[in-house]
Amino acid sequence: MNVGEPINPQDPVDSLVRAYLDRQAERVDSGPVLDRITRSLAQPGERRPKWSLRRRWSNRWTLGSAIAAALLVLAIGLFTLPARPLSAEAIVREAWVVHASPLDRCYRVETDFEFTPLDGDPKTIVRPRQTRLWTRGDRFWIESEIGLRHLNWGRDESGELWLAFAPRRGLRFDPTEIPPAIALRCDVLSVRLETLLGQVLSDFDLQTDRDEANIIRATPKPGRRHLLREAILEIDPETKVLRRLELTRVFTNRTITTRFHLEESRELDDSQYQLEGHLERPFQINPPEIDPQRRRQILLRLFGIR
Amino acid sequence: MGDGMKGDLLADLGGSPDPLEDLNDWVIATLPRAIAYALSLLKDRSLADDVVHDCYCRLIQKANVYNLERDGTKLLFRSVTHACFNHNSRDRFALSLDGRGGPDHSQGFEVEDRRMNQPLQPILDRELEEAIADGLSRLPMAQRAALELKSLGQSQQEIAEALETTPSNAGVLIHRARQTMARQLAPYLEEPSR
Numbered sequence: 092m093n094v095g096e097p098i099n100p101q102d103p104v105d106s107l108v109r110a111y112l113d114r115q116a117e118r119v120d121s122g123p124v125l126d127r128i129t130r131s132l133a134q135p136g137e138r139r140p141k142w143s144l145r146r147r148w149s150n151r152w153t154l155g156s157a158i159a160a161a162l163l164v165l166a167i168g169l170f171t172l173p174a175r176p177l178s179a180e181a182i183v184r185e186a187w188v189v190h191a192s193p194l195d196r197c198y199r200v201e202t203d204f205e206f207t208p209l210d211g212d213p214k215t216i217v218r219p220r221q222t223r224l225w226t227r228g229d230r231f232w233i234e235s236e237i238g239l240r241h242l243n244w245g246r247d248e249s250g251e252l253w254l255a256f257a258p259r260r261g262l263r264f265d266p267t268e269i270p271p272a273i274a275l276r277c278d279v280l281s282v283r284l285e286t287l288l289g290q291v292l293s294d295f296d297l298q299t300d301r302d303e304a305n306i307i308r309a310t311p312k313p314g315r316r317h318l319l320r321e322a323i324l325e326i327d328p329e330t331k332v333l334r335r336l337e338l339t340r341v342f343t344n345r346t347i348t349t350r351f352h353l354e355e356s357r358e359l360d361d362s363q364y365q366l367e368g369h370l371e372r373p374f375q376i377n378p379p380e381i382d383p384q385r386r387r388q389i390l391l392r393l394f395g396i397r
Numbered sequence: 398m399g400d401g402m403k404g405d406l407l408a409d410l411g412g413s414p415d416p417l418e419d420l421n422d423w424v425i426a427t428l429p430r431a432i433a434y435a436l437s438l439l440k441d442r443s444l445a446d447d448v449v450h451d452c453y454c455r456l457i458q459k460a461n462v463y464n465l466e467r468d469g470t471k472l473l474f475r476s477v478t479h480a481c482f483n484h485n486s487r488d489r490f491a492l493s494l495d496g497r498g499g500p501d502h503s504q505g506f507e508v509e510d511r512r513m514n515q516p517l518q519p520i521l522d523r524e525l526e527e528a529i530a531d532g533l534s535r536l537p538m539a540q541r542a543a544l545e546l547k548s549l550g551q552s553q554q555e556i557a558e559a560l561e562t563t564p565s566n567a568g569v570l571i572h573r574a575r576q577t578m579a580r581q582l583a584p585y586l587e588e589p590s591r
Contacts, residue, residue, distance in 0.1 A: 103586050104575045109548040111529040115433035124446050125428060128453045241451065257447050 179297035179307045185331040187288040195359040198351040200224045230364040243369040246277055253366035259374045261366045264390060291322060423469055431477055434545055438481040452476040475559040478542050525585050532581035536574050543567055544574035
């Protein structure tokens with residue numbers, strides 16, 4: 092099909108509709124959309140603003156945590172024979188220290204929802220969904236593909252959930268609006284790795300894989316109740332960064348497996364964790380026509396809850 | 398849109414004399430029509446812009462997979478159709494959360510006054526245009542898309558692919574849309590001079 096291609100002159104309705112569409116097209120100012128396309132396609136090559144190291148370490152708490160963790164590793168190191176292969180606990184401790192530093196990390200996230208009916212029916216429903224997750228502390232933002240639509244959403248430092256559903260429109264949800272089930276999922280997505288690794292060290296039995304010492308399987312210690320049924324950690328032997336993390340949880344009667352694959356670590360601008368950083372000006376946040384009931388519906392659907 | 402825009406787009410896409418150079422012209426040539434088509438289906442200029450923007454970006458990012466020079470327009474309109482239907486049915490919330498309806502009059506219906514020496518013509522054009530807009534807006538979305546794609550020169554097979562249906566069903570959609578529109582536009586169709 093070519094633009095401007097003549098249509099069948101035998102059908103007058105087609106001719107009228109074509110003429111109508113032509114006039115609409117003539118009237119359309121496509122410049123702004125062309126600019127947006129140009130900017131979108133140029134984005135991958137753009138250099139994002141660098142985050143200053145000084146600003147990073149201005150958070151005293153974070154700096155304190157990192158120093159404390161480093162001292163802990165030093166103390167552990169004094170009691171560890173260097174020639175002996177590291178235990179699963181030691182490997183996880185090293186990863187814990189590395190992840191105490193406030194770097195932005197990007198993970199490819201895959202989630203399988205396996206539905207196991209209470210009556211034991213073997214039928215299962217698996218709904219794989221892929222996203223890219225950027226996380227720093229308890230903040231995160233996600234690039235998600237839903238249908239043909241590309242969505243960015245996340246949680247900022249104040250705990251507000253946000254959703255950029257169109258280039259110039261977004262929604263922001265106060266923490267009080269967020270149902271507990273969704274808050275729980277957000278906590279998992281925020282991948283507070285230093286917290287998670289700390290829990291794994293205290294509450295889980297750790298076992299290294301027979302063939303690959305850097306792959307560790309963690310299961311709750313007997314008598315310990317935990318939302319996680321199992322965690323599999325793959326830690327880079329050189330950098331001690333968690334390369335792959337697989338979390339299996341049971342929520343109500345569903346087994347949910349979430350896999351995190353590290354894609355990159357770098358410094359992101361603070362704005363990337365905020366709604367405004369994903370909207371083009373002029374933008375509208377919380378359009379008034381979206382009433383509270385619709386907001387709740389949107390929130391539930393975002394998390395796959397119908 | 399000035400000629401300078403073409404060069405800018407090419408430069409931003411990479412700046413080298415590669416196949417994207419052809420795409421540059423292709424985007425500029427097809428963009429207004431794609432927006433008009435999306436606007437007709439969605440009746441919301443902002444959403445139409447979003448859909449069209451996304452569709453172009455996806456297609457151009459896959460320029461090494463598709464032969465966009467040959468199939469680009471067909472793929473574009475298919476992609477826009479899918480996205481518009483997606484908005485209206487499967488993932489409504491993803492594109493529009495406000496459920497706005499009704500024709501978008503933000504563009505107005507002003508007919509370019511190219512025939513000032515025929516004072517009545519602009520009024521007649523406007524009347525006809527309003528009748529077509531009204532007729533199209535009354536059609537079910539699938540019929541509207543089928544008729545518009547047909548009027549834009551797509552084959553029945555291409556329309557079927559865009560609407561994810563069979564060619565024969567696409568034919569039925571076109572036929573019904575033409576019938577409804579013919580009734581709506583009867584006064585104009587009976588006067589060939591118009």
